[in-house]
Amino acid sequence: MSPLSRLRLADLLPVATIGLRTRPGRAALSVLGVAIGIAAMVAVLGVTRSSQAQVLAQLDRLGTNLLTVASSQPKGAPEEQLPATAAASIRRTEGVTSASGTAQIPDAHVLRNDRMPANRHGGLDVRATDPELLSTLDGALLDGVFLDAATARYPVVVLGHQAATVLGIAEVTGYERVWLGERWFTVVGILRQVDLAPEIDRAALIGFEVAKSEFGYQGHPSRIYVRTDTALTEQVENMLPRAANPQNPGRTSVSQPSDVLTARQAVDDASTSLFLGLGAVALLVGGIGIANVMVISVLERRGEVGLRRALGAARRHVAAQFVVESVLLGAVGGGVGVLLGAGVTVALAVNRGWQPLIPPEAAGGGLAAAILVGTIAGLYPALRAARMAPTEALRTA
Known part of the structure; x- marks a missing residue:
């Protein structure tokens, strides 16, 4: 009885790479x-x-504890007036750290000079506000100074x-x-740009x-910005309609501007799922390419298989x-793909000013997926080669 054939692990790798070394072009395409x-x-x-990290950092910087109080109205309609006591009442609400009222001045336009027609105002508004607005919004000045108790009574303006x-x-030159x-x-x-209050911009x-004195303002704010204790933001949001308009709280709306950034992140998540699906399709095509190469390799190497079996x-x-x-x-393709993907991530993140972040699970999972695809793609050709009878393989080689 002849002893069982043995194949040492040290010999398996050189034997398995014969096809790759003899057909480098085909292997490279796979x-x-x-x-x-x-x-x-x-x-x-x-x-x-990387994008999500940027959004989260922006949220952390701007804070999720900013609320905006205004009258309920259709989008795009002029702002309606709130009660004159709204801002003061909101400041007394538990959990509110600061509040600043603004009032849109109707029919007042911002023009570069007095020669321009009124319809050339570029969609800019005139808003009256108090000196606390900058701190409430956690805003910053690009140049010059903000309104204070002294200048608020004079014809001076701060531009968004x-x-x-x-x-x-x-720039502010004084002239x-x-x-x-x-x-x-x-x-x-x-x-500077105020991300959570585009109407101020x-x-x-x-x-x-x-x-x-100049526009007949009657003391009724039309929009109030409220900064809260972060832990009490939800509780304050529920109390603000009644605090702002006790007689008709249903006509008052409270919004959280940071929800816009959160919604943008949700859109990014949806786009990510789409692109991941496209990447999976590309990976599937790559796996089919490997399977095709391996089937052809088996057919071309019938003589080698028959000789080894004999x-x-x-x-x-x-x-x-x-x-x-x-x-x-699959492993080489996965390794190259991980390096290419990481390079694209770093290049795009640096170009956008983001911190490049490459999730370890993406790199590890990508390599594992490539190896799995390679394994599955090679099973059928391998089984087909193993089933060849030595005599038939040598005769048809």
């Missing part, structure tokens, strides 16, 4: 197919994680970031003026006192040879 799929998946996850851009004013209503106002400050801000190689050894070859194709 590796590329898998690499594209893995690179797509790693890049999508990496870019998404977008308003200053539209008007072509980049820059804009035409509000029927008189000149001196620009004393320009705000496109507004010209004046004090309540000058709004009364010399005593067992079926399991032949099967192991082709499975290992397929796994190597």
